Amino acid sequence: MDVLVENRxxxxxGFWVTFQICVLSATGALILGTxxxxxxxxxxxxxxWVGTAYVTVFRNLPLxxxxxxxxxxxxxxxxxxxxxxxxxxxxxxxxxxxxxxPYFRFAIVALGVYTAAFVAEAIRSGVNAVPAGQAxxxxxxxxxxxxxxxxxxxxxxxxxxxxxxxxxxxxxxxNSALAGAFGxxxxxxxxxxxxxxxxxxxxxxxxxxxxxxxxxxxxxxxLMLDRLEKRRAAGx
Numbered sequence: 001m002d003v004l005v006e007n008r009x010x011x012x013x014g015f016w017v018t019f020q021i022c023v024l025s026a027t028g029a030l031i032l033g034t035x036x037x038x039x040x041x042x043x044x045x046x047x048x049w050v051g052t053a054y055v056t057v058f059r060n061l062p063l064x065x066x067x068x069x070x071x072x073x074x075x076x077x078x079x080x081x082x083x084x085x086x087x088x089x090x091x092x093x094x095x096x097x098x099x100x101x102p103y104f105r106f107a108i109v110a111l112g113v114y115t116a117a118f119v120a121e122a123i124r125s126g127v128n129a130v131p132a133g134q135a136x137x138x139x140x141x142x143x144x145x146x147x148x149x150x151x152x153x154x155x156x157x158x159x160x161x162x163x164x165x166x167x168x169x170x171x172x173x174x175n176s177a178l179a180g181a182f183g184x185x186x187x188x189x190x191x192x193x194x195x196x197x198x199x200x201x202x203x204x205x206x207x208x209x210x211x212x213x214x215x216x217x218x219x220x221x222x223l224m225l226d227r228l229e230k231r232r233a234a235g236x
Contacts, residue, residue: 014188015213020094022173028112033119058117067182070110107179115172126161166225170218188213
């Protein structure tokens with residue numbers, strides 16, 4: 001296990017890069033997923049069709065294919081440097097965004113777009129848990145569909161959907177390990193793989209270190225979700 005001590009800076013830097021990928025991807029997935037969920041329950045038929053098609057496609061595609069398609073799509077669109085997300089304030093917090101690392105941004109887009117389909121379904125399940133009378137009462141007061149969602153339905157749906165959403169984010173954190181296979185250098189999995197291939201370290205302790213890094217991110221979130229679920233059960 002000396003490899004973990006001798007290369008602790010490698011694991012820590014990889015953890016930080018992976019953490020940045022997860023936070024940015026989760027933020028994008030929550031925003032996009034909420035919009036898709038709203039489309040899924042919209043009274044406008046074309047919007048429902050688009051939302052349903054989005055969820056159906058991305059829920060049934062392997063994440064590997066989404067990574068390939070994301071890289072290929074941006075290359076075809078003439079965005080090899082991935083100028084996406086180059087927001088000055090954001091780049092100062094998430095340092096990797098301020099560096100010319102296109103695959104880092106590709107990974108964020110791929111993970112966010114893929115996870116958004118699962119976020120949309122989690123939110124839609126929360127919306128279905130809201131009593132129908134709530135929305136009907138809001139409509140009788142003259143609220144539009146958007147106002148109904150914003151002020152009445154989504155605040156209540158969020159409470160019911162928080163545990164499923166947490167499970168989706170945990171799955172996304174684990175899926176982020178795939179980014180290392182698609183050119184994202186410096187993240188936890190790619191750093192560990194480099195230690196075994198270039199450094200000649202044994203694979204078992206290296207992967208134990210990688211596992212510990214992911215557990216640091218997923219276990220606290222899982223414990224928090226368990227606590228929330230118990231509080232909800234006690235409230236009922």
